[in-house]
Amino acid sequence: MSPLVLFHLAALVLLAFGLYGLTSRRTLVGMLISVELMLNGAGLALVASARLTPASDELGQLGALLVMGLAAAEATLVLAMVLVAAKRWGTSDSDRLSALRG
Amino acid sequence: MEQLAYVAYAFYLVLILIGAFAAVRCRNLVRALLGLIMTLFGVAGMYFLMAAPFMALMQILIYVGAVSVLIFFAIMLTRAPAGEAGEEDRKPRPVVRLVLAAFAGLCPAVILAAVLLAKTPQALHLKPELPLARLGQMLTGPYVLAFELISVVLLAAMAGAVVLGFERRKGA
Numbered sequence: 001m002s003p004l005v006l007f008h009l010a011a012l013v014l015l016a017f018g019l020y021g022l023t024s025r026r027t028l029v030g031m032l033i034s035v036e037l038m039l040n041g042a043g044l045a046l047v048a049s050a051r052l053t054p055a056s057d058e059l060g061q062l063g064a065l066l067v068m069g070l071a072a073a074e075a076t077l078v079l080a081m082v083l084v085a086a087k088r089w090g091t092s093d094s095d096r097l098s099a100l101r102g
Numbered sequence: 103m104e105q106l107a108y109v110a111y112a113f114y115l116v117l118i119l120i121g122a123f124a125a126v127r128c129r130n131l132v133r134a135l136l137g138l139i140m141t142l143f144g145v146a147g148m149y150f151l152m153a154a155p156f157m158a159l160m161q162i163l164i165y166v167g168a169v170s171v172l173i174f175f176a177i178m179l180t181r182a183p184a185g186e187a188g189e190e191d192r193k194p195r196p197v198v199r200l201v202l203a204a205f206a207g208l209c210p211a212v213i214l215a216a217v218l219l220a221k222t223p224q225a226l227h228l229k230p231e232l233p234l235a236r237l238g239q240m241l242t243g244p245y246v247l248a249f250e251l252i253s254v255v256l257l258a259a260m261a262g263a264v265v266l267g268f269e270r271r272k273g274a
Contacts (some may be wrong), residue, residue: 007152016133023206047152073260084266
């Protein structure tokens with residue numbers, strides 16, 4: 001197998017673990033950890049494609065950098081949301097946070 | 103030399119596998135976070151392996167340095183009043199749920215892997231390492247809009263987090 005396929009398979013492993021965690025975790029923080037796993041897989045696949053195919057190298061690496069920046073922004077916001085949820089309902093358990101009210 | 107690269111790849115893959123398994127299966131969220139950090143280091147090693155050292159260092163700086171500290175704060179600030187920090191509750195998870203979750207995780211990955219193996223792209227030798235100055239030129243030249251937009255997104259996320267935090271204090 002070529003190195004490109006190997007790197008992409010590693011990225012798919014990260015995607016599979018992330019999706020599994022996102023659907024099986026109960027707490028919001030656990031789900032956040034799983035989302036970070038998936039975003040890492042996306043970055044890995046982007047950089048691997050940029051480095052090992054004729055595609056533009058700069059574009060791939062900049063794209064992966066933007067993914068990292070978005071992940072940081074998302075983690076900040078999710079942290080604030082989890083804190084608000086934990087303060088209001090005393091739990092960050094996604095099974096118990098089912099009420100939707102304006 | 104090429105053999106050595108495969109050995110390094112296998113080592114990083116093992117790091118990623120063990121870390122990801124811990125990140126999704128550990129009941130204690132602090133241990134799950136440690137698993138995530140292990141995975142992040144594995145991915146950083148893979149960036150080094152494909153001669154993208156800047157990406158590897160950014161990965162360590164942003165993910166290990168900033169994002170995991172944020173997640174650690176989230177774990178510590180949401181602890182149950184009685185229990186230990188970051189402990190998920192003890193009631194057993196239904197098996198059906200785990201099976202469905204495994205299906206949800208494996209299904210897209212297996213389909214994508216099948217497509218990848220069926221339509222394997224032409225193997226290419228590693229390009230020469232991209233100089234950092236070139237990345238900077240692209241970021242301030244043709245892709246300056248993306249650069250500014252990500253700054254705005256980060257600023258908006260930060261302001262949103264602050265606003266959410268204040269709202270919590272006022273309502274209490």
